[in-house]
Amino acid sequence: MTLEKIIDSSQVFYCVECRKCSSICPVTRVYGEFSPASFVERCLIGFHDEILHSMDIWKCLECGLCESVCPSGVKFLDFMREIRNMAREKGNFGIATHEGVFESIAKLTTKNDIKEGWIDGEIDETSNIAYFVGCLPFFDIIFKELEINAKNIADSTVKLLNKYGVIPSIIYGCCGHDALWTGNKELFNKLMEKNLEILKKKGIEKIIFSCPECYRTFKMDYPEMDIELMHISEFLDKNMKESVKGENEKTYTFHDSCRLGRHLGIYEEPRNVLKKIDVEIKEMEHNREMALCCGTSSWMNCDWKSEEIREKRLEEAKHADVLITTCPKCKIHFKCTLSHKNYNLEIKDFVEVVAERIK
Amino acid sequence: MKDVLVVGGGVAGIQAALDLADRGIHVYLVEKEPSIGGRMALLDKTMSTNDCSICILAPKMNECASHPNIDILEYSEVESVKGSKGNFTVKVRRKAKYVDPTKCTGCGECMEKCPTEVPNEYNSYLDKRKAIFIPFPQAVPRKATIDDRYCLKLTKNRCGLCQRICKAEAIDYNQKDEIVELNVASIIIAIGLSLYNPEDLREYGYGKYENVHTWMEYERLINASGPTHGHLKCAPDGRRPKKIAFIQCVGSRDVKRCQWCSSVCCMVSIKSAMLANEHYPDLESYIFYSDLRVFSKRFYEYSKRGEKDYKIKYIHARPGEIIEDKRTKNLIIYYEDEEKGKVEELEVEMVILATPIMPAKDVERIANIMGIETDEYGFIKTVDYLKYPVETTKPGIFVAGCCERPKDITESVIQASAAAAKAAEVAGG
Numbered sequence: 001m002t003l004e005k006i007i008d009s010s011q012v013f014y015c016v017e018c019r020k021c022s023s024i025c026p027v028t029r030v031y032g033e034f035s036p037a038s039f040v041e042r043c044l045i046g047f048h049d050e051i052l053h054s055m056d057i058w059k060c061l062e063c064g065l066c067e068s069v070c071p072s073g074v075k076f077l078d079f080m081r082e083i084r085n086m087a088r089e090k091g092n093f094g095i096a097t098h099e100g101v102f103e104s105i106a107k108l109t110t111k112n113d114i115k116e117g118w119i120d121g122e123i124d125e126t127s128n129i130a131y132f133v134g135c136l137p138f139f140d141i142i143f144k145e146l147e148i149n150a151k152n153i154a155d156s157t158v159k160l161l162n163k164y165g166v167i168p169s170i171i172y173g174c175c176g177h178d179a180l181w182t183g184n185k186e187l188f189n190k191l192m193e194k195n196l197e198i199l200k201k202k203g204i205e206k207i208i209f210s211c212p213e214c215y216r217t218f219k220m221d222y223p224e225m226d227i228e229l230m231h232i233s234e235f236l237d238k239n240m241k242e243s244v245k246g247e248n249e250k251t252y253t254f255h256d257s258c259r260l261g262r263h264l265g266i267y268e269e270p271r272n273v274l275k276k277i278d279v280e281i282k283e284m285e286h287n288r289e290m291a292l293c294c295g296t297s298s299w300m301n302c303d304w305k306s307e308e309i310r311e312k313r314l315e316e317a318k319h320a321d322v323l324i325t326t327c328p329k330c331k332i333h334f335k336c337t338l339s340h341k342n343y344n345l346e347i348k349d350f351v352e353v354v355a356e357r358i359k
Numbered sequence: 360m361k362d363v364l365v366v367g368g369g370v371a372g373i374q375a376a377l378d379l380a381d382r383g384i385h386v387y388l389v390e391k392e393p394s395i396g397g398r399m400a401l402l403d404k405t406m407s408t409n410d411c412s413i414c415i416l417a418p419k420m421n422e423c424a425s426h427p428n429i430d431i432l433e434y435s436e437v438e439s440v441k442g443s444k445g446n447f448t449v450k451v452r453r454k455a456k457y458v459d460p461t462k463c464t465g466c467g468e469c470m471e472k473c474p475t476e477v478p479n480e481y482n483s484y485l486d487k488r489k490a491i492f493i494p495f496p497q498a499v500p501r502k503a504t505i506d507d508r509y510c511l512k513l514t515k516n517r518c519g520l521c522q523r524i525c526k527a528e529a530i531d532y533n534q535k536d537e538i539v540e541l542n543v544a545s546i547i548i549a550i551g552l553s554l555y556n557p558e559d560l561r562e563y564g565y566g567k568y569e570n571v572h573t574w575m576e577y578e579r580l581i582n583a584s585g586p587t588h589g590h591l592k593c594a595p596d597g598r599r600p601k602k603i604a605f606i607q608c609v610g611s612r613d614v615k616r617c618q619w620c621s622s623v624c625c626m627v628s629i630k631s632a633m634l635a636n637e638h639y640p641d642l643e644s645y646i647f648y649s650d651l652r653v654f655s656k657r658f659y660e661y662s663k664r665g666e667k668d669y670k671i672k673y674i675h676a677r678p679g680e681i682i683e684d685k686r687t688k689n690l691i692i693y694y695e696d697e698e699k700g701k702v703e704e705l706e707v708e709m710v711i712l713a714t715p716i717m718p719a720k721d722v723e724r725i726a727n728i729m730g731i732e733t734d735e736y737g738f739i740k741t742v743d744y745l746k747y748p749v750e751t752t753k754p755g756i757f758v759a760g761c762c763e764r765p766k767d768i769t770e771s772v773i774q775a776s777a778a779a780a781k782a783a784e785v786a787g788g
Binding site (some may be wrong): 014016018020022023028030032033035037038069071072073197206285288289290 | 649697
């Protein structure tokens, strides 16, 4: 693909240079010199080489705020993703966080099946309803000191599925999200093919996700399949008929992850479920479509500026005791900041909160 | 010579009716509100001369009322249209006003005493009116109307105060809607516009931040007969602002919302900023624009005059977001400075959003009744923009004003006169 084609397919030439994107971009706020509008402008003028060799392209969080406010319908996320793909071909790989361990893991999972039997709960490997666990098992190992408790996310999800009549089969492994967004299409394709093969072999008709990134990738980046895809919050919103009373000595707030929120447009389902279990949400200044990103994505480019973005978000949550998110990576990033900054805040995954209340 | 029907009593409908009536053609002017006047009656000043809007319109409204060739059917809606060019049979519902217009003197005492307060659509919902009401002081006809959605007597059979105090004995709770049948040779549609509700542009906080208003709300705020009697006041303490900002293209020129340019907003905002400065000479304004579309005669000069004499600063940017200072309720606008290439913050006390003109709310209903087409945006379609700019897709039915496309008062009046000429041709005048 040439840059001209990328410009064409992502409708970048529709840009009217109003610069609305730049003035809402969380990255521009902290870095200053990075700006979606100037990116587009430079690209349209023809500084293609400069862009492809720039480290700036790895700063974008693909959080989608720019796209959601763009009056011209520029598909900035597609644009950035394709540019990264081209940049990678030219040897510009960016700086991966955690010494690139996640890319190595993704590569490994293209071949090996992993961690069977990691989850507690009722599981039926012959079931045609699957729970796609994604990379959760690795998080507990790599972020041991942060006490992410990823196992609890998976266990809670299965517990809730069991509670509402589903005994799922389990699919582990990487969906390819990070490979795709860091421009590594080759790896993404391998992972996708492997996952599609598993689905076929198991005869899967429905997949439930707890991770918004996996859900987005299956729904928007995999070819269209005749399989029902659902986030656990959608599943619960549909199947939970009862209301559960609980003790509310804590104040809760809800962090919309970029993938489940702006990418997939799911805002109300998790809130509905939390309402049913009597968890009252005190919203942050930026919520739903306007939610702020946790500061790092696709395991790229984490530095003290990312930390600044993260802290902005945590400042908004100061009124709460517990911040609930649906994304395990948001949890990791926030917990990382909490480990060395003084915030009186607990970070919990959505399913953990729900499972705790449901007997 | 046959009669003509004009649907909509805004400035376009009024102009068309007067033109026809002066030619000796009898006109029915149907208006859904209790008073004619439309949007222009609610504007404070007109651009580019800063003349008082109602002062220009009121004489025309009164001329309509007193013209022997014009029948105003206020508080009425067209229900059905049959027939074709030269011979239309139109059924009009005259909604019950529960007030005998031959007796009501328009004294307004009932309005003072009525205990039921309801949201006031004539002041952009910024204050309350009563369930029995005269829409605005210069209303034509200046007669009271009871809103049957809210009146205690009509909804719960309680109260009845207005009937007891009305010295003219004009109140009649038993009044019923009436259907009148009209026979007309041609029809002019001038049903006006609606305005975009910018709540879904959450980045600007309309509906959430008290000091963010739409331009129509601002027209009422700066208007002497508006809810604040023309004083600009900011939450939380009612102080008057020293710095205000206007954001252009809020919902317009937007692929997800209104794709069209609303065409009047740039001039409206310049005018509004001038008025603010006229009220308070130390007040500064900022206009955030996408392109400053000041395209007509003397418009560009007007924008320059704003810069020179009225402390207006033009900034080329669409702001990304507005954040409210929780304590002062001041608004911090984030925008990227084009020259510096840097995101800047600007703190102001009030923000006015230039929301676009959209097709009238009941345009689809009217189009269905009339058997005419609308365009891809929902405005009423003309046969050919260049050759037949007032002809709808059905012969004998013509269009004028903002229901055809966004336009300013001058253009509405021009189109109204053109439509009147065409309608007169059919009526044989």
